[in-house]
Amino acid sequence: MRILLSMPPRFHVPGLVPDDPLIDLPGEEAHHLHKVLRLGAGAAVRVFDGRGGEWDAEVVESGSRAVRVRRGAMVAAAPEAGVAITLAVALLKGDKLDEVVRDAVMLGVHAIRPFTSAHTEARGAARARSGRGRWARIALASTKQCGRAVLPVVHEVAPLASILAAPEGQGILLAEPAHAARRLADLGAAPPPSAATLMVGPEGGWHPGEVADAMRQGWTILTLGPRTLRADAAPIVALTAVMAVWGEL
Amino acid sequence: MRILLSMPPRFHVPGLVPDDPLIDLPGEEAHHLHKVLRLGAGAAVRVFDGRGGEWDAEVVESGSRAVRVRRGAMVAAAPEAGVAITLAVALLKGDKLDEVVRDAVMLGVHAIRPFTSAHTEARGAARARSGRGRWARIALASTKQCGRAVLPVVHEVAPLASILAAPEGQGILLAEPAHAARRLADLGAAPPPSAATLMVGPEGGWHPGEVADAMRQGWTILTLGPRTLRADAAPIVALTAVMAVWGEL
Known part of the structure; x- marks a missing residue:
């Protein structure tokens, strides 16, 4: 770093x-x-x-x-991560997603997919139309600052179901421990995939049916320990955690 | 999580x-x-x-x-981390340290030690007098929210030298790769210590003499990969990363 x-x-x-x-x-x-x-x-x-x-x-x-x-x-730019990680992140209140985009790019994310789900704030969804251009500018500014020569793509806001149906690489959904979830160490015990989609939910959490859908579609359900995190800190914490156990940091 | x-x-x-x-x-x-x-x-x-x-x-x-x-x-509160990690964090501009305190407590930090160093912003140091009470209130609010029953202490702002001289547990200083630094995987390869002090510098980075001082006093110099992070994101990223390789997440 x-x-x-x-x-x-x-x-x-x-x-x-x-x-x-x-x-x-x-x-x-x-x-x-x-x-x-x-x-x-x-x-x-x-x-x-x-x-x-x-x-x-x-x-x-x-x-x-x-x-x-x-x-x-x-010249040699900052090297890219070995695992191409797409961060699928629920729309968050206010401009909280701006910071997530900025820091995820600096950590080395491959792409960012904002999504809406059952418990996404309606206001967040309404703001999203103006969001994509702003997030693309933030992604560019972060890329320039952090030394990467690859510009991560910020995709259009999509409904959760479309991302669940077609993750890029291994689908990993962050959930509460109440779901029969795997721990980070389990993830680290397997060889890293070449690509992964890491999905982090909104302030309101997941609708139980959403987690069930993900499991049915082969997603890994991951939990990150027993303490409660703020929803706007969770994406960067989760991204750092999987990058750490995959040897990317 | x-x-x-x-x-x-x-x-x-x-x-x-x-x-x-x-x-x-x-x-x-x-x-x-x-x-x-x-x-x-x-x-x-x-x-x-x-x-x-x-x-x-x-x-x-x-x-x-x-x-x-x-x-x-x-009742059973959220379990505490196995490694008691003290986060030693340089004063940051504006209210950036507020978010660091909030999220570090939620991640499970044992204590927080704000410090001043050669490249700390003078304005940050001037604000620090009013900071400690605010940080203690933020730590309490976070503790209540995240389910922990242990309230982490936010210590008085101290000069860097006093923390370098007496870390709680293993001293780990986050630095740029230019310093002969160890990677996160090296840290994860050894058994976790019972306690550690993780130190993260200010926006202006370290004075080279500071890193040399830390090395002389037995600190582990850690780097987190080749991309540049924002100084205000670095404490939470570093804390998450060491907790991940120590099996705390």
Whole structure:
């Protein structure tokens, strides 16, 4: 885990053309370089394509109409996790999901799938329409800050059933110990999967039928010990816990 | 991990007299029962002593001058962690430490030691005087919510050196991979200690001399993988990670 930010500022350029040394930064990234960070010609930066490629670069032009950098040598970005973990997370009250997106990206999540379930707050669902664009921006900002060169996707809000029916990789649902759940150590005893979907419920908890549905569809029901966690802390705690026993930290 | 709150409201009575069935709740707890939750005579509650004892109880009087309950059978509180972990955490900007205290208590921390170090924000240090009372209240509220009957202590803000000199149990300092640090798997490979102090630094990171001091004094330097975390997410991520490899989750 790095806490100090010692790397040069990083900019996301999704449409990087191979072998073209001169790169025009897209709108928001140009704004960030020129207006927010106020970098001028000669400044050392990095560009990454969001799919794992990252390069040193030098600013050659910084203005309100165009920001252009010259790409240098390829560099090693922060390595990706070995298990591609999709975090399926229930809509939470207020802007609580913003922090979850930010920290999950920094931990190394592969993708984020917000969902609605029986006990999801109606207000949360109503806010979700405006959420996806904001979560995508937060995911990008976090990716830039944490040193990853892969940009995790934040998917459209979906109903629980559609995620239960088709998890990416091993489906793991976090539940209370009352359900016949497996402990974290059981999860760690098996070899890590290549991909997993980790699902964390809303403030209101699961409807019992939802957990039964998940079990019927082959999901692993996981519990994380005897103490009660806040719903908005649970996603990051659960993600950290499975990454820890899978040797990702 | 429980997310639903299915237990009756819980009240902290530090001075419980053995064998006395009638208990007067102290000031703030009485206020919470009578004014906030508006419980009346006959309501089912629980009382706990903050040292591990918990009992069913029934409200017999609920008024602005006195709140009295009748203690019933002893009940099993949420079990405590096997490793008594003290979280030593640098002062953070704004009220970021409030959330750390709340979630650390819910995860099952034994005690919290806020500290100042070379790169601690001066404003954080100035706010710390008012902080301790607030953090103690947050710790109590979290203890009541998460089902623990042991109330973790939030210590006075101390300088880093005093904690480095005398950790409770095994000293573990979270640092960047640049330091010759051990990985989480190394920590998990050894038998868990009976007690540990887990130390997490400020936004500004460690002064190199601080990490050197810790190493000289026998601390384990731990790193949590290659991606950068926000300083205010790092304490809970680190706490979860060590609890995961020590089999506490």
